Every structure is written in C-alpha cells, then in structure tokens.
Amino acid sequence: MTFSPAPIDAAPVTLALDTATPFLTLALAWPGGMRVWSAEVGRAHAERVAGAVAELFEEAGLPLRAERIVIGTGPGSYTGVRVGASYALGLARVWGAEVVGVPTLEGLVRGPDGVRLSExxxxxxxxxxGNVYGAVYRVEAGIVAEVLHAPEKQSMEDFQTRAAGLPYFHDGAPSGEALLRAGLAHGQADWALAYL
Known part of the structure; x- marks a missing residue:
C-alpha cells in the first residue's frame, strides 16, 4: 500500500492524539502553523488529555475546535487506546469533526532526535x-509512504529477522507530528483499535 503526502498548510484545523503508550502525544495543525506536545503520563491519560488539549489550543491562539481529529489506533493497552478513542469521538460529536485513524506505530517512524528519515x-x-507488535514502513519526508509489512504481533526473534539491516525504532514516545501527517495523508475513516 502506497500513500501520497498531504500538505499541512492546506489542511483544516487538525488535532492528532495518541494514548496507546505510556506517553500522551498531541499535535495541532492549522493553515500556517503547528504545535506538538508529548509527556510520559503512565496510566493517567484520562486525567490529563482534556487539559493538555485545551492548553495546546490556547498556546496556538485558536478556539477549542478542530475540523479533523487523527487518533492513534494502537496497539496499546486496552484502557489506554480506549481513552483516546472515546475522547476523540466525544470531541468529534461536539465539533462536528471527522475522525480518522492511523496505527500508533506510524508515530515511531521518526528517529530519536526528530530526524526525518527517507528510507x-x-x-x-x-x-x-518475548513478543512485539511490529511493522516495516517505507518513509519519505518523515511520514509513512508505503506499508512494506503490515502491523502484526510476532515473536521478537521473528521481527528482528524481518528488520535485519533496517533502522529500528521501538517503545519510544510516538511523534505527534508524524501521526498528524500520516492522518492527513492516509488516515482511515473505518479505523479499529488494536491491543497489545
């Protein structure tokens, strides 16, 4: 599956959020700007997400309203991914916004220092x-351009064989910008949550 990038400047106000990992990851984009926010919150996603979203909009100088919401669909803990999905669906109902999903793994495609990869x-x-939930992607300009091996649960040994010779990123904080860009490029309206 191959995707085409979507320019952020032409996008409507878009909020991306992910609660599948111990990190709460957010990104907000609007014509002419973008803000990202991430913090390790453990299991406190439900307690932190609303305040963090409101703060992100306030820092951007925007009213608390988006036309599109990108949700990281996991894999993650049962409670973690459901907190983000429930919050996104609640906001979407109030705002009349579209909700699209992308795998949380797509938020890991950027290197540890935010280096944009093209490989x-x-x-x-x-x-x-001894298992991982892993995928192999072709990345261009910091976002997934093609799914080479779809996300799936497998043994660490099998995944390491599949990933041999490739840059390998694991268990870090998802990048809000990568999730947002993936959502704009190829977010799915018929998303489903994935659990570890």
Missing amino acids: SVAVSLDARR
Missing part, C-alpha cells in the same frame, strides 16, 4: 512475553 524502517512496541 525503510522497522518499528515496534513491546507486546510482552
């Missing part, structure tokens, strides 16, 4: 008991 990369999240 194939392997990404994974720990699925416990």
Whole structure:
C-alpha cells in the first residue's frame, strides 16, 4: 500500500492524539502553523488529555475546535487506546469533526532526535512475553509512504529477522507530528483499535 503526502498548510484545523503508550502525544495543525506536545503520563491519560488539549489550543491562539481529529489506533493497552478513542469521538460529536485513524506505530517512524528519515524502517512496541507488535514502513519526508509489512504481533526473534539491516525504532514516545501527517495523508475513516 502506497500513500501520497498531504500538505499541512492546506489542511483544516487538525488535532492528532495518541494514548496507546505510556506517553500522551498531541499535535495541532492549522493553515500556517503547528504545535506538538508529548509527556510520559503512565496510566493517567484520562486525567490529563482534556487539559493538555485545551492548553495546546490556547498556546496556538485558536478556539477549542478542530475540523479533523487523527487518533492513534494502537496497539496499546486496552484502557489506554480506549481513552483516546472515546475522547476523540466525544470531541468529534461536539465539533462536528471527522475522525480518522492511523496505527500508533506510524508515530515511531521518526528517529530519536526528530530526524526525518527517507528510507525503510522497522518499528515496534513491546507486546510482552518475548513478543512485539511490529511493522516495516517505507518513509519519505518523515511520514509513512508505503506499508512494506503490515502491523502484526510476532515473536521478537521473528521481527528482528524481518528488520535485519533496517533502522529500528521501538517503545519510544510516538511523534505527534508524524501521526498528524500520516492522518492527513492516509488516515482511515473505518479505523479499529488494536491491543497489545
């Protein structure tokens, strides 16, 4: 599956959020600007998400309203991914916004220092008991351009064989910007949540 990038400057006000990992990751884009925010919150997503979103809009000088919401669909803990999805769906109902989903793994495609990659990369999240939930993507300009190996749960050993020789990013904080750009480029309206 190959995707085409969408320019951020032409996009409507878009909020991206992910609660699938121990991090609460947010991004907000509007014509002419973008803000990102991420913090390790453990299991306190439900307590932190509303305040963090309001603060992000306030810092951007925008009214608390978006036309599109991008949700990281996991994999993640059962409670974690459902907190983000429930919050996004609630906002969408109030705002009349579209909600699109992208795998949380797409938020890991950027390197540890926010380096934009233009190559194939392997990404994974720990699925416990020697397993990972991993994928291999071709990345251009910091976002997924093609799915080479779709996200799936597999043994760490099998995934390391598949990822041999590729840059490999795992278990970090998802990038709000990468999630937002992926949502604009190829977010799915018929998304489903994935659990570790």
